[in-house]
Amino acid sequence: MDFELRAAKEKWEKEQREKKERARQRAEREKKLKEEAIKRQEAIEAAHRARRIEEENSALAAQQRQEEAAWLGDGIVFDKEYIGLPVEGSGDKIKLPASAFSDLSSQNAIDKGPMFFRVSGSIDQASASSSSGSKPKQAEDEDERFTHAGVLEFTAEEGFVEIPPHVWQNAGLGEGAPDGIAKVKVSYVRLPKGTYAKLRAENPDFIDVPNHKAVLETKLRQHASLSVNDLLTVQHAGVDYDLRVMELKPGTSVSVLETDLEVDIVGSIDNNQDGSTRLLPLELGKSLKGVVSEGQYRYYKFSLDKSVAKSVAAGELSVLVHLNIEKSDADADADADVYIAGHPLLFPTQHNHQWASNDKGSKVIMMSSSRKEVGEGTYSIGVYGFTGTTRFQVLVEVKQSVVEGPKGQKLVNGGTSSLDSTSQQVEEGFAKCGNCAQLIPQRTFYLHEAYCRRHNAVCKHPNCGVVLRKDEMEKHVHCEKCGQALKKDELEKHTKVFHEPLKCGCGAVLEMQQMVDHKASVCPLRQITCRFCGDMVQAGAEAENVRDRLRGGSISDYRKFEGHESWQLNEHIDSEHLASPSPGASPSPMQVDPVELPVRAAPTTASRRSLSVACPICGMAVHSERDLSSHIDMVH
The missing domain is CATH 1.20.5 (Single alpha-helices involved in coiled-coils or other helix-helix interfaces)
Known part of the structure; x- marks a missing residue:
């Protein structure tokens, strides 16, 4: 229990x-x-x-x-976000969609003059850029990188903005957009007209560009605005030069349209500290040592003043350019060539130069008035590494002109001496050597002829006939293609340099000498100097427009009929240097039609009253230059 x-x-x-x-x-x-x-x-x-x-x-x-x-925006509000698309082009003008034009025109922005826009990455874009470790642009906003731009057209697709490389780079859009597309904020702003700009040349060679301020002026014609810290890329003669905007007045961003802008260009802070300067200065009479690798160039420059140039032109002085090759056991086969050109060509190359020497070993180029015109100015020397790593010394000196005779007695026409015919008459007491064809006193003739036949030989190559010692004649050869006399050890280099086919950027395939002539006078990619502003303009192919073919465009004489000259030069002169004449003013020489052809069967005055353009060939009147081009193409 x-x-x-x-x-x-x-x-x-x-x-x-x-x-x-x-x-x-x-x-x-x-x-x-x-x-x-x-x-x-x-x-x-x-x-x-x-x-x-x-x-x-x-x-x-x-x-x-x-x-x-x-x-x-001076009362105009336009602050939009778009998807930015990088496009090819020069300058700083962007393309906006048509809706942007509607928004701006509704606020009367068109009536206020040129439109400017502040271009920057959106908030997401800016954060992506900062997280990638990029350095933001230091300006009004420490956390935002931006630039300013004008507008080219309102033809972009809705929701997109087309941005040229200059704006894309300076707005920092490429840093956070690895796929090439970026979110962009575009805001309308009003900019004051610029009065002063200070630019720093990142590449000190820009100062050596002839008339470099005119080249910069031509570049700025493609721009609507400038902002502090913008990087301008100026192309001249195929070389890109970067200029950093350091200071602007009256603000940190200004308009460069219809204004007189004072520009100062200063050298880079680290000018030539890292050896990046491509043109090293040379003093006359002082040598410089250098090293060049195979396939690379080292560039130097020297100047001739007015007095020296005058003496050279008179034949009293000659300019000698020495390139002494320093041989070593490590680079016994190392060799370099030398190319020289006068400005505006800053960087002479194998295919674009005025003087050259491709001899093996040390070499000398004599610049005298008897060969090519040598004038006052600056000249560039390009040392090209042909084989191996070459150590060299380059020297430029001015010496009294001397007439150098050829090595050995040269014969022509298979045994006739190269002396004047009057001096070859056999005088009394002299006899002509049957080997070297020289006039020898009879008292020593037999002794000379025996010695000459035993020790000397005559080259049998056509148009050569040089007399050399037999041991030297064994090394004497001629190129099978061009017939040039060479030493045996120079033949391989000569064939490679002068006779290997070279391809030009325009598609032409030529040997070296033909390539030099091609690039100097025929190549559509060659640079032509505008005689009005000094800018270098690409020549372009033969003009397709009949008006341009008739006008020509010769740089030496604009009115001269040169049918093969550059149509791009014509367009450049038309757009940059031909202003519309004021009413009642007489036309300038550049405004007169450059080609005056005889008129055949000119129509009556009554029939031409309502028409504006007459054909320069047959006199037929048409409505416009477009109709004139079609008329000439079809009829003439």
Whole structure:
């Protein structure tokens, strides 16, 4: 009995303990749920507060941006985000969609003159750029990189803006857009007309460009604006020169349209510190040492003043350019060639030069008036590594002109001396050597002839006939293609340099000498100097337009009929240098039609009253120059 009571008591106590434990656990769960509910509520309220604060901040920022845009845009608000597409082109003019024109015209932006836009990456783009470790542009906003641009057209697709390389680079859009597409913010702004600009040449060779300020002026014609820290890339004669905008007045961003802009160009801070300068200055009479690797160039420059150039032109002095090759056991076969050109050609090459020497070993080029015109100015020397790594010394000196005779007695026409015919008459007491054809006194004739036949030999190659010692004659050879006299060890290099086919960028395949002539006078990629501004303009192919073919475009005489000359030069002169004459003013020489052909069967005055252009060949009157081109193509 007692046992059963104890068991029942223990069972009851156990059940009570379990109930208490379940009650405690339930209370803890309820407490925990209440705490979690409170936390969730607090989180929701915090999120609502943060959202409200963010919305208020966004609204405030939008209001500030709108006020800033209105202030920058002089009352015109245009602040849009687009997808930026990089496109080819020069200058800083972008293409916007047609909707942008509607927005701007509705605010009378067209009536306020040229339109300018502040171009920068969007917020996402800027954060991506900063996270990639790029250095932001230091200007008005420390965290945003931007530049300014004009507008070219309103023909882009909706939601897109087409951006040329200059704007794309200076706005830092490429840094956060590895796929070539970036989100871009475009804002309308008003810019003051610039009065002063200070530019720093990143490449010090830009100072050596002839009339470099005119070249820069031509580049700025393609731009509508400039901003501090912008990088301008100026191309001249196939070389790109970078210029950094350091200072602008009256603001950090200015308009360069219809304004007189004073420009100062300063050298780079680290000018020539790392040896990157391509044109090293040479003083007359002082040599410089250098090293050039195979296939590479080292460039030098020297200047001739007016007095030296005058003496050279008179034949009193000659300019000698020495290239002394320093041989070593490590580079016994190393060799280099030398090429020289006068400005505006800054960097002479194998295919584009005025003087050259491709001899093996050390070499000398004599620049005298008897060969090519040598005038006052600056000249460039290009040392080209032909084989191996070549150590050399380059020296330019001015010496009295001397007439150098050829090595050995040269014969022509198979045995006739190269002397004048009157001097070859056999005088009394003289006899002509049957080997070298020289006039020898009769008293020593037999002794000379025996010695001459034993030691000397005559080259049998046509148009050569040079007399050399027999040991030297063994090394004397002629090129099978051009017939030039050479030493045996020079023949391989001569064949490689002068007779290996070379391909020009225009597609022509020529040997070296023909390639030099081609690049100087025929190649459509050659540079032509505009005689008005000094800028280098690409020649281009033969003109397709009849008017351009008739006008020509010779740089030496604009009115001269040169049908093969550059139509691109014509376009350059038309757009940059031919201003419309004022009413009643007589036309300038450049405004007169450059080709005057006889008129045949000219129509009556009455029939031409309503027409504006007459054919220069037959006199037929047509409505426009476009009709004139079609008429000449079909009829003449």
